[in-house]
Amino acid sequence: MSTSKNIVLVTGAAGFLGSLVAQAIQDDPQTPNVHLILADIVEPTAPSNTSGNVITLKVDLTEQSDIEKLFETKLGIPDTVYCMHGIMSRGSEDNFDLGLKVNIDSVRGLLQAARKYGQSAENSIKFIFTSSLAVYGGPLPDVVVPSTIATPEGAYGMAKLCCEFFINEYTRRGFVNGRILRLPTIAVRGGAPAAASSSFISGIIREPMKGLPTVCPIGNSLDSPELDLALWISSPRTVVRNLVIAKHIPDNKFVTHTRVVCAPGFTTTVREELEALRAVSGNVMLQSGKEVDVLELIEFKDDPTNRRIVASWPARFDNSYAFDLGLVVDEGGMIGVVEEFKRELERGRT
Ligand SMILES: NC(=O)c1ccc[n+]([C@@H]2O[C@H](COP(=O)([O-])OP(=O)(O)OC[C@H]3O[C@@H](n4cnc5c(N)ncnc54)[C@H](O)[C@@H]3O)[C@@H](O)[C@H]2O)c1
Incomplete structure (x- = not known):
């Protein structure tokens, strides 16, 4: 199977952010002639003006066999995975078991597949994960800094934090090349109201x-x-821009002990x-x-x-580390x- 460059898999690609990221990667001059694999439990739509090939897959990522399909398409093994599917905050608070299955188990399944298929690729697969400020809770300093300990007070934040631990460990072992953005609340979000507390x-x-x-x-x-x-808060445009930038951050710019970065907001x-x-x-x-x-x-x-x-x-973060990595703010x-x-x-x- 081919391991050529610029094959990007986006999960949650029918969702609000996933569809915007797919379009932004398609338009990214640093990722020319990109081939996209777009996956969601709802049939995703291909972005406009595609230069490379696009495969859209309707899959349930809680099924390992469906996850494997994403790495076995005719386009080849993805070199970058945007892991963006999920059950949002209120949804996973109200349906705890579904939240665990989708927000933790399926991400673990995707990581395992990226590990397995990445072994036959030239480099480990970039695994870009959309975490959230919901990992924080309890008593917090006035301004959250990179060393602030995350103690979530909800099922959604707990799941995001668990995934961060897995991605950091998989990165430390060289199984994947993780990049974790703890996103601010995104406003103003288009589309229909979501099952999110925000x-x-x-x-x-x-x-x-x-x-x-x-x-x-x-x-x-x-x-x-x-x-x-x-x-x-961050606007959708800025969050999407930061998710594209995250793909291009040189490995040596990250601190050595974690790939977590709080994306800038205000x-x-x-x-x-x-x-x-x-x-x-x-x-x-x-x-x-x-x-x-x-x-x-x-x-x-x-x-x-x-x-x-x-x-x-x-509601207040120190943006300096994110700026050092080249991320931007509204x-x-x-x-x-x-x-x-x-x-x-x-x-x-x-
Ligand atoms: N929007 C925000 O304010 C915000 C903030 C922080 C983090 N995030 C994170 O960003 C990512 C995208 O968020 P969004 O706002 O686009 O959410 P969204 O709800 O619009 O998209 C999530 C997508 O995941 C898909 N999905 C759910 N279960 C699935 C399954 N079993 N198999 C395959 N696909 C499945 C849904 O169909 C949906 O299209 C999520 O990981 C979310 O936690 C979002």
Whole structure:
């Protein structure tokens, strides 16, 4: 079987980030003529303007036989794996056993396959993993630094941390070449609301900007002190850019004891989000033709479980190590992020 370069496997490729990463790798000048293997339990869509070959596979990654298929396509053994499939935070909190199966067992299965097939490749396979700030919980310093110990307070963060341990160990043994990005909460996320505790962080911008009603599970009114809940955010564009950069970081730039890096983000609050929404959007037109203040489309219904999960996540990080590795941050703060979403909306890409 061929072990030629620039064969990239993306799991979770029908998902929000996976589909954006597939497109970004396709467009990456540093990965010319890339061949893509796109896998998801839902049939993935090929990116536009493909230069190489694309194979889309509908597979259940909790089945080892399905995982093996990804390494046995006619395109050859992937040299890079973006491991991005998963059950999101609220989903894995509510269905613990499914969360374990998808968020830990299938990632272990994928690692084992990358180890096995990588042995016949020239170099170990790059294994890029989307971890999350949800690995943190409990008492935290004001600013999270690379040496801050992760003690998750939820099934999702626990699973991400377990996978990080496996990927670090597989990397130490030379089985794979791991790169682990602990992502900030991504906002504003396009598409339909996700089964994530953080879903509202995008929902309170996305739905009202489309003229649709939404529920904010934090606080019971615009005056609630709960709206000062701090959040650690990155725009989708910046997260995807960082995931592409992660592929190209030279091995010797990483510290020796871990491949974990907290991807850059910035601090905002639910209140600042709402202020940015009003500043960028103002009034919106409903389907009925009626014009309303955009904030009128938000119903406040405090959900203490949701609030507890999100409040357990840190909201301030030291970005310096990530910058040393060449990763980037949004420059325009919350207003910039909402403006970016508005542009995407106007282009019909959300
Ligand atoms: N969106 C965020 O704010 C955020 C933040 C931190 C980390 N992450 C991580 O980034 C990755 C992508 O997140 P997303 O927002 O695109 O999520 P998403 O829910 O849009 O995509 C996940 C994909 O995984 C697929 N999947 C689930 N079970 C599967 C199975 N058994 N076999 C094959 N595919 C399966 C789903 O069908 C879905 O398309 C995830 O690993 C997530 O944990 C996301």
